[in-house]
Amino acid sequence: MAINVCLAGATGWAGSELARAMANVADLALVAGVSRTHAGGSLGEVVGAPRLACPVYASVAEALAAHRCDVFVEYTKPDVAKSNILTALAHGAHVVVGTSGLADDDYAEIDVVARERNRAVLAVGNFALTVVLMQKFAEAAARLIPQWEIIDYAHDDKVDAPSGTARELAARLSRVRRPEPTVPMDQTVGHRDARGATVSSSQIHSVRLPGYVISAEIVFGMPDQRLTIRHDSGSSARPYVDGALLAIRRVSTLVGVHRGLDAVLDFEK
Numbered sequence: 230m231a232i233n234v235c236l237a238g239a240t241g242w243a244g245s246e247l248a249r250a251m252a253n254v255a256d257l258a259l260v261a262g263v264s265r266t267h268a269g270g271s272l273g274e275v276v277g278a279p280r281l282a283c284p285v286y287a288s289v290a291e292a293l294a295a296h297r298c299d300v301f302v303e304y305t306k307p308d309v310a311k312s313n314i315l316t317a318l319a320h321g322a323h324v325v326v327g328t329s330g331l332a333d334d335d336y337a338e339i340d341v342v343a344r345e346r347n348r349a350v351l352a353v354g355n356f357a358l359t360v361v362l363m364q365k366f367a368e369a370a371a372r373l374i375p376q377w378e379i380i381d382y383a384h385d386d387k388v389d390a391p392s393g394t395a396r397e398l399a400a401r402l403s404r405v406r407r408p409e410p411t412v413p414m415d416q417t418v419g420h421r422d423a424r425g426a427t428v429s430s431s432q433i434h435s436v437r438l439p440g441y442v443i444s445a446e447i448v449f450g451m452p453d454q455r456l457t458i459r460h461d462s463g464s465s466a467r468p469y470v471d472g473a474l475l476a477i478r479r480v481s482t483l484v485g486v487h488r489g490l491d492a493v494l495d496f497e498k
């Protein structure tokens with residue numbers, strides 16, 4: 230039996246790539262899309278995937294009133310994401326969240342609702358498998374090396390800093406240990422800002438220049454040796470598809486809020 234999916238943000242940069250991929254897999258049925266601009270239309274026509282027989286609705290409430298769905302995918306904007314997630318839980322769906330920008334407090338609130346309803350919410354800041362591996366490798370390195378700094382590179386018109394990927398990396402490393410800089414930040418002589426922003430105890434330096442797409446680099450330093458782990462994204466949304474499909478397939482094995490794709494990846498095998 231196919232898993233019935235409702236995709237909010239189905240016409241966006243990331244959502245449309247996921248919708249096109251779902252047109253080609255037999256075990257997932259995309260039964261409803263959400264987009265205000267294309268409401269009333271056919272998603273297949275909008276995203277250029279004629280095999281998708283899937284209507285588009287203006288809101289999540291309308292889409293879920295019209296279709297029974299097992300998994301709801303949230304891929305819109307931070308300002309509407311939380312209410313979309315709560316609406317989906319109220320309709321009995323498990324939820325996969327790709328939208329960035331929700332705070333820890335939001336997820337704590339969502340977790341209570343999800344557990345009350347015996348449903349799962351899997352929130353993944355970056356679905357790319359190579360990013361998940363960078364996170365895992367960095368966590369392993371942080372167990373052994375107490376000093377690191379993160380550099381986040383992006384195109385010149387990216388307005389937010391640091392990137393979601395850099396933030397998530399810092400948050401994960403803070404659960405391993407706090408870095409131990411030789412000179413504490415508040416003892417910097419000269420310009421403190423030159424040492425970057427302190428986020429979840431890590432120093433992050435954000436570079437915004439033409440010529441970059443999105444990259445994240447973490448440098449671990451030890452006396453007379455250095456380890457650099459770096460991730461580079463291309464310009465398409467293709468890298469996020471496989472991880473999102475995996476999350477949709479496995480979210481129902483969980484209960485409550487889980488953060489990160491590794492919640493459904495088995496790294497021991």
Ligand SMILES: NC(=O)c1ccc[n+]([C@@H]2O[C@H](COP(=O)([O-])OP(=O)(O)OC[C@H]3O[C@@H](n4cnc5c(N)ncnc54)[C@H](OP(=O)(O)O)[C@@H]3O)[C@@H](O)[C@H]2O)c1
Pocket residue numbers: 237238239240241242243244263264265266267287288304305306307309326327328329330353354355356357466469
């Ligand atoms: N987790 C990951 O790996 C990953 C990867 C890529 C992007 N993202 C995140 O995913 C989110 C979407 O990114 P994107 O680049 O795809 O954005 P985008 O191209 O602007 O697409 C946004 C989509 O959401 C819909 N939308 C926006 N506001 C809405 C509302 N109020 N009600 C219903 N639909 C609404 C838009 O359609 P209408 O405007 O027609 O309503 C559109 O379909 C962002 O938060 C981004 O950071 C995460």
